[in-house]
Amino acid sequence: MSRPHVLVAEDDRVVSLLLSRSLETAGVDVTAVYDGVEAYEAGKNGDFDLAVLDQVMPGLLGAEVLHRWNREGVDIPVIVVSGLTDDDDVIKLLDMGAVDFVRKPFNVREVLARVKLQLRSKL
Amino acid sequence: MTLTEMSQFDVVLRSTLLPLLVAVSSLTAFAAFWLFAVKVYGNVRSRFDEFRRASYVGAISEIATRSGYPLDSLRNWAPDPVFVDTLMEFLRFLQGRERDNLLRLSRELGIVERFMATLDHGRRRESRTEAAEALSEIGDPSAVPALLKALNDPVVEVRIQAAEALARLQEPAAVVPLIGLLHREEEWAAARIADSVVRMGSIAVGDLSRHVLLTSIGDPQEAQRIGLAVRALGLIGDPSAEAALLEALESEYLDVRVRAAAALAGAGTPRCVPALIRALRDPAWEVRSQAAKTLGRRLAVEARDPLRDALRDESWWVRINAAAALAEIPGGVEVLVEATVDDDAFARDTARAQLGTLGFDEDTIAELLHVKEAG
Amino acid sequence: MTFIEFFNYAVLLYFIAMEAQLLILAVMSYGALRKDRFASRFGRIHDMLTSDTTPPVSIIIPAYNEAAGIVESVRSIALLQYPRKEILVVNDGSTDETMQRLIDEFELEPIDTPYRPRLDSAPIKRIYKSSLPLPLVVVDKENGGKGDAINAGLNVARYPYVMATDADIVLEEEALLRAMRHFVENRSATVAVAGNVRPLNGCDVRRGKVTRVALPRRPTEMAQVVEYIRSFLGARPAWSHLNALPIVSGAFGVFQKEAVIEAGGYRTGHLGEDMELTMRLHRHFRKQRRPYRIVYAPDAVAWTEVPTNKDILRKQRIRWHRGLMQVIREYKGMLFDPRYGIVGMVSWPSFVAFEFVAPIIEFIGWVAVPASLLLGILNLEIAIPLMLIALALGAANSLIGLILDERFGYYNRAGEAWRLLIYSLGEQLGLRQRTVWWRVRAMFWNPRRKEWGDMQRTGVGNLSADEKVSA
Numbered sequence: 005m006s007r008p009h010v011l012v013a014e015d016d017r018v019v020s021l022l023l024s025r026s027l028e029t030a031g032v033d034v035t036a037v038y039d040g041v042e043a044y045e046a047g048k049n050g051d052f053d054l055a056v057l058d059q060v061m062p063g064l065l066g067a068e069v070l071h072r073w074n075r076e077g078v079d080i081p082v083i084v085v086s087g088l089t090d091d092d093d094v095i096k097l098l099d100m101g102a103v104d105f106v107r108k109p110f111n112v113r114e115v116l117a118r119v120k121l122q123l124r125s126k127l
Numbered sequence: 128m129t130l131t132e133m134s135q136f137d138v139v140l141r142s143t144l145l146p147l148l149v150a151v152s153s154l155t156a157f158a159a160f161w162l163f164a165v166k167v168y169g170n171v172r173s174r175f176d177e178f179r180r181a182s183y184v185g186a187i188s189e190i191a192t193r194s195g196y197p198l199d200s201l202r203n204w205a206p207d208p209v210f211v212d213t214l215m216e217f218l219r220f221l222q223g224r225e226r227d228n229l230l231r232l233s234r235e236l237g238i239v240e241r242f243m244a245t246l247d248h249g250r251r252r253e254s255r256t257e258a259a260e261a262l263s264e265i266g267d268p269s270a271v272p273a274l275l276k277a278l279n280d281p282v283v284e285v286r287i288q289a290a291e292a293l294a295r296l297q298e299p300a301a302v303v304p305l306i307g308l309l310h311r312e313e314e315w316a317a318a319r320i321a322d323s324v325v326r327m328g329s330i331a332v333g334d335l336s337r338h339v340l341l342t343s344i345g346d347p348q349e350a351q352r353i354g355l356a357v358r359a360l361g362l363i364g365d366p367s368a369e370a371a372l373l374e375a376l377e378s379e380y381l382d383v384r385v386r387a388a389a390a391l392a393g394a395g396t397p398r399c400v401p402a403l404i405r406a407l408r409d410p411a412w413e414v415r416s417q418a419a420k421t422l423g424r425r426l427a428v429e430a431r432d433p434l435r436d437a438l439r440d441e442s443w444w445v446r447i448n449a450a451a452a453l454a455e456i457p458g459g460v461e462v463l464v465e466a467t468v469d470d471d472a473f474a475r476d477t478a479r480a481q482l483g484t485l486g487f488d489e490d491t492i493a494e495l496l497h498v499k500e501a502g
Numbered sequence: 503m504t505f506i507e508f509f510n511y512a513v514l515l516y517f518i519a520m521e522a523q524l525l526i527l528a529v530m531s532y533g534a535l536r537k538d539r540f541a542s543r544f545g546r547i548h549d550m551l552t553s554d555t556t557p558p559v560s561i562i563i564p565a566y567n568e569a570a571g572i573v574e575s576v577r578s579i580a581l582l583q584y585p586r587k588e589i590l591v592v593n594d595g596s597t598d599e600t601m602q603r604l605i606d607e608f609e610l611e612p613i614d615t616p617y618r619p620r621l622d623s624a625p626i627k628r629i630y631k632s633s634l635p636l637p638l639v640v641v642d643k644e645n646g647g648k649g650d651a652i653n654a655g656l657n658v659a660r661y662p663y664v665m666a667t668d669a670d671i672v673l674e675e676e677a678l679l680r681a682m683r684h685f686v687e688n689r690s691a692t693v694a695v696a697g698n699v700r701p702l703n704g705c706d707v708r709r710g711k712v713t714r715v716a717l718p719r720r721p722t723e724m725a726q727v728v729e730y731i732r733s734f735l736g737a738r739p740a741w742s743h744l745n746a747l748p749i750v751s752g753a754f755g756v757f758q759k760e761a762v763i764e765a766g767g768y769r770t771g772h773l774g775e776d777m778e779l780t781m782r783l784h785r786h787f788r789k790q791r792r793p794y795r796i797v798y799a800p801d802a803v804a805w806t807e808v809p810t811n812k813d814i815l816r817k818q819r820i821r822w823h824r825g826l827m828q829v830i831r832e833y834k835g836m837l838f839d840p841r842y843g844i845v846g847m848v849s850w851p852s853f854v855a856f857e858f859v860a861p862i863i864e865f866i867g868w869v870a871v872p873a874s875l876l877l878g879i880l881n882l883e884i885a886i887p888l889m890l891i892a893l894a895l896g897a898a899n900s901l902i903g904l905i906l907d908e909r910f911g912y913y914n915r916a917g918e919a920w921r922l923l924i925y926s927l928g929e930q931l932g933l934r935q936r937t938v939w940w941r942v943r944a945m946f947w948n949p950r951r952k953e954w955g956d957m958q959r960t961g962v963g964n965l966s967a968d969e970k971v972s973a
């Protein structure tokens with residue numbers, strides 16, 4: 005079976021690098037992008053099994069990327085990483101079809117565990 | 128003006144002006160060159176720093192995510208402040224196994240000892256504060272003695288950082304000195320210390336409760352500090368603080384009573400309900416509104432009637448909080464429905480508004496009232 | 503010595519006194535900046551991100567015909583690191599696509615929320631909320647000018663602190679945290695925090711973020727960079743230290759909402775509404791003898807687009823000067839009134855002397871001294887050194903601005919450092935005189951004249967930088 009392919013969109017380079025390294029170690033191929041517009045384009049043109057989107061990114065917010073994909077029929081499960089503290093916003097996110105949600109500041113292992121949960125059929 | 132007077136004036140001016148001009152312009156020119164040199168030097172240095180940083184970031188993330196690494200090559204990097212900075216940056220947001228890997232690295236490279244030495248006898252306040260901050264990030268227990276000593280540092284930022292470090296280490300010996308700082312520091316610094324005391328958690332509750340119980344407050348500033356201590360007890364949320372909080376609820380200082388009413392939401396038990404009901408008749412609206420809120424959080428069924436009375440309170444905040452509390456307490460919604468036909472216009476409006484936010488429309492309220500009258 | 507001669511010397515000495523005053527302020531600023539840098543470095547602003555005691559902030563962006571940039575501004579503001587914030591765009595009766603662009607991009611939906619105005623403003627048409635997980639509220643109202651729009655924003659704002667800003671600025675990600683640190687550290691007294699405004703021209707901006715700081719090319723823009731640095735770093739840290747800051751810039755200021763409402767909100771139709779509000783806050787609290795602080799935060803940076811050509815710059819400067827004159831007229835009662843403490847006795851008189859009186863004197867000087875020289879009335883050996891000293895002191899002042907700026911680490915590439923120096927020294931010959939000329943012209947400006955009609959509209963953004971610069 006081929007390795008699953010995950011899109012990581014996170015504007016902080018250090019966090020992005022770290023996430024990518026740990027995902028790769030766990031047996032996943034990673035494509036890293038650094039802003040919302042790049043993430044949106046990548047998802048439209050690429051073939052991903054999962055996307056980990058930071059909520060606060062330049063260009064487009066993580067939730068907006070998800071929203072636009074939904075509108076255009078791009079079907080990628082999305083985990084949103086966010087510092088949102090308002091429960092209302094979390095509900096909105098899940099309403100929009102995010103499969104999971106990780107609060108910032110986050111634990112790399114937590115993200116990893118959630119990614120594995122979503123990819124369990126493929127790992 | 129005579130000719131001689133004029134020429135005297137001229138002479139004075141002439142003899143002072145030229146030297147002044149020379150002084151000002153040469154100083155300016157010198158400063159300009161100096162500035163240019165500083166800027167260019169800074170630029171070159173920051174480029175080298177960036178270059179090294181980039182390679183450190185790669186190496187450190189490698190070390191964090193895998194367990195083995197060649198320690199020897201790292202020994203050369205350890206003295207570089209850029210390396211230490213980069214390492215600290217990683218520690219700030221890492222948790223779990225990755226963090227442990229990096230902590231082991233910083234111990235093995237002797238970074239902890241270096242920071243301890245700086246904290247103890249660094250000359251510049253910047254480096255001492257930095258060291259305290261780093262030690263609180265690394266969280267190595269061997270740093271405790273140095274950190275305890277740093278609680279007496281002349282620079283307030285160092286004291287704050289040291290307090291935070293000790294709190295993260297859950298060091299019992301730091302509880303009493305921290306409470307002392309909480310009482311002595313300026314307002315903003317005391318608030319930071321209070322956060323650290325909260326981080327200490329249950330080990331701080333005994334001493335903190337005693338402090339609240341035994342301090343006789345002399346002025347509003349002291350009252351504010353005791354207020355912070357009371358708030359911390361609430362945030363820690365250990366019920367053994369209840370006795371102290373009940374005492375604080377009777378304080379003559381408003382600050383302390385308000386904080387106590389709020390803190391009982393976190394650290395109260397069912398036993399505190401009667402005192403909170405009494406507090407609904409406190410002369411200060413701040414205390415009344417906070418008491419109403421806490422009664423809601425405590426789901427205090429026996430407070431339904433007093434809260435219904437509080438719907439008629441003269442203060443808007445008290446009414447709103449009482450209504451919100453009733454919405455949470457079992458059976459409270461019925462009380463709100465009853466209150467929609469209260470004699471008091473304030474009570475009626477508040478109850479209706481609260482039921483509205485719960486999603487009851489006019490028709491439903493009318494129906495409920497009808498059912499109530501019938502049954 | 504004749505009267506003319508005496509007058510000429512007096513003018514020159516006045517020059518020197520002014521520059522000397524600036525030097526003293528700069529030295530004080532140096533101390534204040536040092537202190538602030540330490541506090542900022544170790545203020546643990548990142549702890550504020552996760553602390554539940556960090557006060558929430560409403561960010562008010564007034565927008566008048568900003569269709570081109572409004573979406574980008576909202577995106578840029580959304581990137582601000584801050585735990586609880588609400589973005590409040592007030593559409594001030596734009597006649598372009600501003601409203602529609604916001605509705606489309608952020609999927610706005612009208613909401614029914616009771617509107618209880620505490621400040622007067624032009625009528626509100628409708629209030630919208632974004633259906634995206636983005637804390638965005640848009641107030642659509644009829645045109646009333648910038649101050650009026652901010653007042654409407656203050657009425658709708660949910661949170662106890664409000665940040666007032668322009669639609670055309672780019673904020674650094676940590677700017678709001680850095681500004682709010684001052685409220686956290688002195689919650690009971692701090693009523694306003696002023697940010698540091700820097701020219702954006704020349705920098706690379708990508709998706710609402712400054713990705714590379716660099717100097718602009720055009721001389722008009724370069725001159726403004728030097729000017730902004732001098733004005734924001736030369737004196738403001740000192741005034742802030744003395745709690746006598748005369749202006750919280752309209753481009754980036756954070757306020758305690760209750761304090762602003764209590765003082766009566768923004769004045770509408772005022773050309774210098776930001777300075778007017780600042781002076782009003784000083785007067786309000788000092789008159790009542792209540793403790794308060796208005797703080798300048800040099801580490802909280804907003805980048806703003808400054809005029810790129812001379813004509814727009816001239817109009818902007820003339821408008822600012824008119825605004826300044828309006829404020830001076832309204833607050834002349836505070837001059838030398840001991841009730842207003844250091845503001846009444848020191849900072850306000852010095853501001854008036856330096857910003858308003860000095861240009862007049864300087865203008866007279868530039869006319870009278872050469873004329874007298876031509877007529878042979880003046881003693882060359884005295885007049886020329888005096889003039890040169892005045893110029894050298896001016897250059898020294900610009901340079902001190904740059905020295906104070908050095909610790910922020912911008913513009914360090916050799917070419918840039920060189921150009922900054924050339925401009926700060928060369929500014930004394932030409933640009934300085936041009937600004938003086940504009941200021942003098944502003945004094946004789948007739949508000950009814952048609953040429954300035956577009957500025958009377960007080961719309962936001964027809965001129966970019968809404969910021970006072972002391973030249």
